[in-house]
Amino acid sequence: xxxxxxxNPSKFLALTARALPWxxxxxxxxxxxGCYQAVMAPDDYQQGATVKIMFIHVPNAWLSMFVWGVMSVxxxxxxxxxxxxxxVAAKAxxxxxxxxxxxxxxxGSLWGRPMWGTYWEWDARLTSVLILFLMYLGLMALWRAVExxxxxxxxxxxxxxxxxxxxxxxxFSVDWWNTLHQPSSVLRMGGPSLDKAFLxxxxxxxxxxxxxxxxxxxxxxxxxxxxxxxRSLQMMQAxxxxx
Amino acid sequence: MTPLAALIRRDIKxxxxxxxxxxxxxxxxxxxxxxMPFAIGPDLPLLARLGPAILWLGALLASLLTLDxxxxxxxxxxxxxxxxMGRTPLELACAAKALAHWLAAGVPLIAATPVLGxxxxxxxxxxxxxALTLLVGTPALTFTGMIGAALAVTLHRGGLLLAVLxxxxxxxxxxxxxxxxxxxxxxxxxxGTPFSILCALSLVxxxxxxFAAAASLRHGLD
Numbered sequence: 001x002x003x004x005x006x007x008n009p010s011k012f013l014a015l016t017a018r019a020l021p022w023x024x025x026x027x028x029x030x031x032x033x034g035c036y037q038a039v040m041a042p043d044d045y046q047q048g049a050t051v052k053i054m055f056i057h058v059p060n061a062w063l064s065m066f067v068w069g070v071m072s073v074x075x076x077x078x079x080x081x082x083x084x085x086x087x088v089a090a091k092a093x094x095x096x097x098x099x100x101x102x103x104x105x106x107x108g109s110l111w112g113r114p115m116w117g118t119y120w121e122w123d124a125r126l127t128s129v130l131i132l133f134l135m136y137l138g139l140m141a142l143w144r145a146v147e148x149x150x151x152x153x154x155x156x157x158x159x160x161x162x163x164x165x166x167x168x169x170x171x172f173s174v175d176w177w178n179t180l181h182q183p184s185s186v187l188r189m190g191g192p193s194l195d196k197a198f199l200x201x202x203x204x205x206x207x208x209x210x211x212x213x214x215x216x217x218x219x220x221x222x223x224x225x226x227x228x229x230x231r232s233l234q235m236m237q238a239x240x241x242x243x
Numbered sequence: 244m245t246p247l248a249a250l251i252r253r254d255i256k257x258x259x260x261x262x263x264x265x266x267x268x269x270x271x272x273x274x275x276x277x278x279m280p281f282a283i284g285p286d287l288p289l290l291a292r293l294g295p296a297i298l299w300l301g302a303l304l305a306s307l308l309t310l311d312x313x314x315x316x317x318x319x320x321x322x323x324x325x326x327x328m329g330r331t332p333l334e335l336a337c338a339a340k341a342l343a344h345w346l347a348a349g350v351p352l353i354a355a356t357p358v359l360g361x362x363x364x365x366x367x368x369x370x371x372x373x374a375l376t377l378l379v380g381t382p383a384l385t386f387t388g389m390i391g392a393a394l395a396v397t398l399h400r401g402g403l404l405l406a407v408l409x410x411x412x413x414x415x416x417x418x419x420x421x422x423x424x425x426x427x428x429x430x431x432x433x434x435g436t437p438f439s440i441l442c443a444l445s446l447v448x449x450x451x452x453x454f455a456a457a458a459s460l461r462h463g464l465d
Contacts, residue, residue: 131411137407142404142408145400154397155397158393158459159390159408162451166412166415169444174414
C-alpha cells in the first residue's frame with residue numbers, strides 16, 4: 001500500500017473505515033490516561049494548580065503549527081504531484097488547525113489571567129499564535145469563497161506554501177518587535193527544564209492530541225469525499241433535468 | 244525593446260492615463276492621514292509620536308487597495324492570457340508587472356510623504372526617515388500583495404478577501420518599517436539594524452512573490 005494506491009477515493013474510504021475505530025479508541029485511551037496523570041501531577045510550587053492548564057495548552061499550541069505543516073505537504077501534493085486526495089487533505093485540515101489554534105489561544109489566555117493578571121498580553125508568542133489563527137481563518141475564507149473545489153484547491157495550495165515560508169519570518173519579526181517594546185521579559189512561561197512529573201503526562205497528552213488530530217482529519221477527509229460525490233451527483237441530476 | 248521593458252512601459256502608461264487607478268492610491272493615502280487627527284485629536288506632540296505608524300499604515304492600505312486591479316484589468320481584456328502563454332517566463336513577467344505597479348503607484352506614495360509629514364508635525368529628519376523606509380519597504384508590500392492579486396484574478400474575487408489574505412503576510416514589513424523610522428527619530432536602537440532587515444524582507448519578497456504569483460496564475464487560469 002503506497003501513497004498512490006490511496007489516490008483511489010473508494011480504496012481510501014475502505015481503508016479509513018477500518019482504521020478509524022482503532023484510531024479513535026487509541027485516542028480516547030491516551031487522552032484519558034493523560035488526563036488522569038495530569039490530575040495526579042503535583043501542583044507547581046509557584047503556579048499552584050493552574051500549571052495543569054499546560055497539559056491542554058501545550059499540545060494544542062504544538063498542533064496548531066503541526067497542522068500547517070501537514071497542509072503544506074498536502075499543498076505540495078496538489079501543485080507538484082497532483083495527488084487527487086491532497087486537496088481533500090488540505091481542506092479538511094484547515095478548520096481542525098484553526099480549532100487547535102483557537103484552543104491554544106483560549107487556554108493560554110485563561111492561564112495568563114491568574115499568572116500575569118491579564119487575559120491578553122502582547123507577548124511575542126501569543127501574538128504570533130494570533131496571527132497564525134488569522135491566517136487559518138483567511139485560508140478557510142478562501143476555501144469558502146469559491147464553489148469549484150479544484151480551483152479553490154490550487155489557490156489555497158499557493159497561499160499555504162507562501163504562509164509556510166512567511167510564518168517563520170512573522171514569528172521572528174514579532175519576537176524582535178516584542179523585545180523592542182518590552183525590554184524586561186517578565187513573561188517567561190514554563191522553563192527550559194521540566195520536571196519528570198510534568199513531562200510524562202505532557203508527552204502522553206501530546207501524543208493523544210496528535211492521534212485526535214489524525215482521527216478528526218481522516219474523518220473530515222471522508223466527509224469531504226462524500227460531500228464532493230453528493231455535489232457531482234446533484235450536478236448530474238441538474239444537467240439531466242435541464243436536458 | 245525587450246518584452247519585459249515593453250511590458251513595464253505599457254503598464255505604467257495604462258496606470259497613469261485616464262482609467263488607470265495609480266493616483267487614486269495617493270488620494271487615499273492623503274485621506275487616511277487626514278482622518279487620523281480626527282480620531283486621535285489635534286494634539287501635535289502625540290501626532291508626531293504616532294506619525295511614522297500612521298504614515299506606514301496609510302501606505303500599507305493604499306498599496307493594498309491599488310493592487311486589487313494588478314491582474315484583473317489584463318484578465319478582462321485578454322492580455323493576461325497572452326502574457327501567460329508568451330515566451331517570456333511568467334515569473335519574470337509577473338516581476339515586471341509588479342515593478343511597473345510599484346513605479347506607478349508606490350513611488351507617488353513616497354513622494355507624498357513629506358507633505359503628509361508636515362500635517363502630522365514630523366520634523367525633516369523624521370520625514371526623511373519615514374520616506375526612506377517606505378522607499379525600501381513598499382516594494383515588499385507590492386511583491387507580497389501581488390500573490391494576493393494573482394489569487395484574486397484566478398478566483399474572480401477581490402476586495403476584502405484579498406485584504407484578509409495579504410495583510411497578515413505584510414506584518415513583518417510593517418514591524419520593521421515602523422521600527423526603523425522610530426529608531427531614526429527617537430533611538431535608542433541604531434537605524435541600521437531594522438533598516439537592513441527591511442531591505443532583506445524586500446529582497447525575499449522579490450524571490451517569493453513572482454514565483455507564487457506565477458504558480459497561482461498558471462494553475463488557476465482556465
